[in-house]
Amino acid sequence: MSEGLVRAAHDVLIVGGGAAGLRAAIAIAETNPRLDVAVVSKVYPMRSHTVSAEGGAAGVIADDDTLDEHIYDTISGSDWLGDQDAIEAFVHEAPRELLQLEHWGCPWSRQPDGHIAVRAFGGMKKKRTWFAADKTGFHMLHSLFQTTLKYDAVTRYDEVFVTRLLVDDGRVHGVVAIGLFTGKIQAVTAKAVILCTGGCGKVFPFTTNANINTGDGMSLAYRAGAPLKDMEFVQYHPTGLPFTGILMTEAARAEGGWLLNKDGYRYLQDYDLGKPSPTPELRSMELGPRDRLSQAFVHEVEKGRTSDSPWGPIVHLDLRHLGAELIDAKLPFVRELCLKYERIDPVHELIPVRPVVHYMMGGVHTDIDGATPLEGLYAAGETACVSINGANRLGSNSLPECLVFGARAGRAAAEFASTAGPAPAVVEAQAADEVRRLERDLLAAEPGAERTSTIRQEMQATMEDAAGIYRTGPALTKGLDRLRELQDRVGRVGIADTSRSFNTELLAALELANMLDIGECILQSGLQREESRGAHQRTDFPGRDDERFLSHQLAYRNADGTVRVESLPVTITRWPPGERIYGR
Amino acid sequence: MADSIRLEVTRYRPEGDSGPEVQEYDVPLRKEWTVLDGLNHVKDEVDTTLAFRWSCRMGICGSCGMNVDGEPKLTCATFLSDYAPGPVRVEPLANFPIVRDLVVDLYDFMEKLPRVKPWIIRDDDLTVIDGEYLQTPEELDAYKQFSMCINCMLCYAACPVYGLDPEFIGPAAIALAERYDLDSRDRGARERLDVLIEHEGVWGCTFVGECTRVCPKHVDPAGAIQRYKLKAAKENVMAFLLPRGAR
Numbered sequence: 001m002s003e004g005l006v007r008a009a010h011d012v013l014i015v016g017g018g019a020a021g022l023r024a025a026i027a028i029a030e031t032n033p034r035l036d037v038a039v040v041s042k043v044y045p046m047r048s049h050t051v052s053a054e055g056g057a058a059g060v061i062a063d064d065d066t067l068d069e070h071i072y073d074t075i076s077g078s079d080w081l082g083d084q085d086a087i088e089a090f091v092h093e094a095p096r097e098l099l100q101l102e103h104w105g106c107p108w109s110r111q112p113d114g115h116i117a118v119r120a121f122g123g124m125k126k127k128r129t130w131f132a133a134d135k136t137g138f139h140m141l142h143s144l145f146q147t148t149l150k151y152d153a154v155t156r157y158d159e160v161f162v163t164r165l166l167v168d169d170g171r172v173h174g175v176v177a178i179g180l181f182t183g184k185i186q187a188v189t190a191k192a193v194i195l196c197t198g199g200c201g202k203v204f205p206f207t208t209n210a211n212i213n214t215g216d217g218m219s220l221a222y223r224a225g226a227p228l229k230d231m232e233f234v235q236y237h238p239t240g241l242p243f244t245g246i247l248m249t250e251a252a253r254a255e256g257g258w259l260l261n262k263d264g265y266r267y268l269q270d271y272d273l274g275k276p277s278p279t280p281e282l283r284s285m286e287l288g289p290r291d292r293l294s295q296a297f298v299h300e301v302e303k304g305r306t307s308d309s310p311w312g313p314i315v316h317l318d319l320r321h322l323g324a325e326l327i328d329a330k331l332p333f334v335r336e337l338c339l340k341y342e343r344i345d346p347v348h349e350l351i352p353v354r355p356v357v358h359y360m361m362g363g364v365h366t367d368i369d370g371a372t373p374l375e376g377l378y379a380a381g382e383t384a385c386v387s388i389n390g391a392n393r394l395g396s397n398s399l400p401e402c403l404v405f406g407a408r409a410g411r412a413a414a415e416f417a418s419t420a421g422p423a424p425a426v427v428e429a430q431a432a433d434e435v436r437r438l439e440r441d442l443l444a445a446e447p448g449a450e451r452t453s454t455i456r457q458e459m460q461a462t463m464e465d466a467a468g469i470y471r472t473g474p475a476l477t478k479g480l481d482r483l484r485e486l487q488d489r490v491g492r493v494g495i496a497d498t499s500r501s502f503n504t505e506l507l508a509a510l511e512l513a514n515m516l517d518i519g520e521c522i523l524q525s526g527l528q529r530e531e532s533r534g535a536h537q538r539t540d541f542p543g544r545d546d547e548r549f550l551s552h553q554l555a556y557r558n559a560d561g562t563v564r565v566e567s568l569p570v571t572i573t574r575w576p577p578g579e580r581i582y583g584r
Numbered sequence: 585m586a587d588s589i590r591l592e593v594t595r596y597r598p599e600g601d602s603g604p605e606v607q608e609y610d611v612p613l614r615k616e617w618t619v620l621d622g623l624n625h626v627k628d629e630v631d632t633t634l635a636f637r638w639s640c641r642m643g644i645c646g647s648c649g650m651n652v653d654g655e656p657k658l659t660c661a662t663f664l665s666d667y668a669p670g671p672v673r674v675e676p677l678a679n680f681p682i683v684r685d686l687v688v689d690l691y692d693f694m695e696k697l698p699r700v701k702p703w704i705i706r707d708d709d710l711t712v713i714d715g716e717y718l719q720t721p722e723e724l725d726a727y728k729q730f731s732m733c734i735n736c737m738l739c740y741a742a743c744p745v746y747g748l749d750p751e752f753i754g755p756a757a758i759a760l761a762e763r764y765d766l767d768s769r770d771r772g773a774r775e776r777l778d779v780l781i782e783h784e785g786v787w788g789c790t791f792v793g794e795c796t797r798v799c800p801k802h803v804d805p806a807g808a809i810q811r812y813k814l815k816a817a818k819e820n821v822m823a824f825l826l827p828r829g830a831r
């Protein structure tokens with residue numbers, strides 16, 4: 001291949017250096033030390049969004065707990081849309097993965113005798129959430145990152161942004177990427193590619209997600225022809241700080257925090273979530289699942305029982321009765337964040353909160369080993385949809401999901417790469433195409449009439465209106481029309497920045513294009529799911545409809561850029577669909 | 585409170601032939617706005633070409649360090665109102681080469697990090713099948729503080745020694761070495777000491793303590809350096825008295 005266009009060739013290339021990507025990298029290095037692994041990440045790996053995770057990671061370890069109970073909690077939490085074979089594998093492997101992290105140095109919080117400590121979490125019937133105070137993701141990510149440093153087989157491309165997958169005849173051979181430092185656009189080929197690019201909260205205006213969570217991997221896969229699964233399921237977390245959207249972890253409620261409306265009343269008791277008790281009860285009240293808690297908030301607003309803030313209606317999270325000692329030991333980050341960003345001290349004051357977009361249940365369709373329908377392409381972590389989360393993820397299931405399926409995808413990709421041949425010459429033409437697109441259509445184009453930030457804001461407002469906690473057919477249709485207009489306008493965005501070095505304006509434009517694709521998939525899938533299940537609530541179709549919709553939805557990209565949605569049966573093993581019962 | 589505040593921002597393009605310049609921007613002054621919110625306002629509404637790093641906006645990813653009025657700060661955790669009426673100088677972190685505008689080159693730190701072997705080193709080969717390594721809350725407390733480093737590089741920007749001698753391995757890397765040394769599960773202290781005992785390891789530090797003062801996560805890298813110097817001094821005495829094999 002021509003000098004300069006292809007920067008390097010690897011056996012396995014991982015896009016993303018969060019929990020899923022780093023776990024995959026280590027799995028490959030350990031499966032077959034002869035394989036050459038690359039981790040490409042648009043930020044230094046330890047900046048990945050996993051770093052913000054607070055509450056913990058679920059895995060059965062306590063004597064009074066069983067695998068079947070974790071499986072059942074996850075299935076009922078998913079409103080029966082999770083695949084039961086995947087959930088069983090996940091629950092079986094999670095404790096081992098968390099122990100592995102322990103061996104790699106993760107500073108898990110401990111019991112006095114030195115054993116791992118576990119805490120309660122929403123929707124879980126037993127205490128099984130491992131935690132490192134309330135900086136679990138931070139400690140997991142740094143432990144993983146530092147551990148990868150000892151493997152010589154792992155090459156890193158830090159601050160390198162992937163713009164396209166190289167695909168020939170349904171088979172993936174690598175990526176095209178921009179090195180942020182120099183602006184150089186090059187191909188990196190690989191026998192297998194694993195997408196571990198995290199979530200897409202930035203499609204919405206108000207989110208706990210970081211600036212980098214623009215769903216790039218979902219869009220890369222979608223444009224390459226892989227379907228996105230269950231995209232209508234967007235998790236609203238019930239407790240975000242009103243202006244910033246910074247998360248107040250569910251661990252605050254697990255440790256005994258209460259949700260109060262403007263009358264100081266624990267309003268969840270009015271929504272079939274159980275009766276209030278002074279100490280937390282599992283799978284009840286404040287420890288109910290997130291979808292139900294966020295929905296209860298909307299009803300409180302309708303009843304006029306919320307307080308007003310400059311950023312809309314709020315309720316309060318009350319930790320005062322927990323006392324300074326417990327808060328400092330178990331929730332120090334919550335206190336630090338409140339003091340810094342709200343200028344209040346939760347030891348003495350109520351914390352204002354409102355529901356906030358938090359997590360994407362949907363993602364790139366994979367099987368139980370992270371394989372997508374495209375040969376040589378794998379996905380894991382939040383960007384993938386296996387699916388263990390179905391219509392609603394339980395808090396603390398995502399971090400272990402990154403580990404379990406990151407490792408599985410890593411092993412599967414390693415096996416595939418061990419027998420696959422090198423990339424064919426045709427991918428070079430594709431790489432040249434992509435370089436031309438970026439150079440000519442974006443960088444060299446005249447500064448256009450449209451601005452990235454304006455279109456992004458309009459997209460976010462559209463998504464909030466159309467795909468909020470409650471949805472309707474007409475609102476979804478209107479939102480889709482709006483997004484198509486924005487798709488047209490995004491073509492007229494110009495890049496004013498003419499420097500090649502660290503051109504974040506170019507990046508923002510590429511991320512916006514990715515998010516518009518994802519937005520369309522969310523709305524189109526939402527429109528076609530004419531029922532209410534988990535986080536997808538249609539006021540025009542208020543009930544769950546197992547007859548028509550006990551199935552996944554796969555969103556494919558048509559040649560003209562529109563979305564086509566097909567359905568796929570859910571895998572049921574031992575737990576036939578039933579009623580979701582909390583607090584009774 | 586006035587309704588706007590002036591930012592004096594460093595601009596630099598590697599393609600140009602001039603060095604860094606200062607550009608002024610007036611941004612709204614709101615009580616809940618951080619310096620980072622001000623920069624994002626500029627990027628979205630005023631000048632789309634300004635380059636800076638950020639991600640989590642909650643003080644945990646370590647991306648957004650800059651010098652604000654001459655002090656290294658996390659811009660997402662530094663409020664504009666604390667600088668009213670302004671102007672506020674926003675510059676790239678000191679002691680690092682500038683890549684572009686407010687973005688600095690972290691290559692040096694990323695290359696030094698693996699040298700201190702920041703991973704668990706053991707002489708047995710227990711696997712997860714053997715269960716967890718027990719660690720009491722007291723044992724956890726022994727290293728916890730040093731495990732809180734977010735690699736934000738504020739301490740390097742504040743360190744006068746690193747400014748003069750870029751070979752100095754630096755505060756955060758030493759704190760991380762100490763984090764593993766103090767971990768009851770680790771047996772790698774010896775190997776790390778061999779690295780840090782070198783000239784560029786701990787010896788450069790003259791105990792100015794600026795690193796600890798600016799650290800946003802209370803890691804106390806100066807404390808870690810002090811502990812290492814004691815260990816290294818003791819080691820030197822031992823080396824004088826005993827041949828290596830007997831140590």
Ligand SMILES: Cc1cc2nc3c(=O)[nH]c(=O)nc-3n(C[C@H](O)[C@H](O)[C@H](O)COP(=O)(O)OP(=O)(O)OC[C@H]3O[C@@H](n4cnc5c(N)ncnc54)[C@H](O)[C@@H]3O)c2cc1C
Binds near residue numbers: 057163208399
């Ligand atoms: C505030 C917060 C708290 C949370 N708390 C918990 C919790 O307590 N328990 C729990 O189980 N879950 C929690 N979650 C969810 C969980 O943290 C995430 O789902 C998980 O960390 C995602 O990890 P990941 O590896 O999939 O992706 P990330 O950690 O987001 O990493 C994505 C990676 O992809 C890279 N990347 C993306 N696009 C590109 C591109 N175009 N080119 C190159 N690289 C790219 C990025 O640089 C990054 O390295 C929380 C989420 C949030 C937002």
Ligand code: SF4
Binds near residue numbers: 737
């Ligand atoms: S020691 Fe403190 S200042 Fe230095 S990099 Fe770590 S967190 Fe930042």
Ligand code: FES
Binds near residue numbers: 642643660
């Ligand atoms: S943006 Fe993450 S620390 Fe400031």
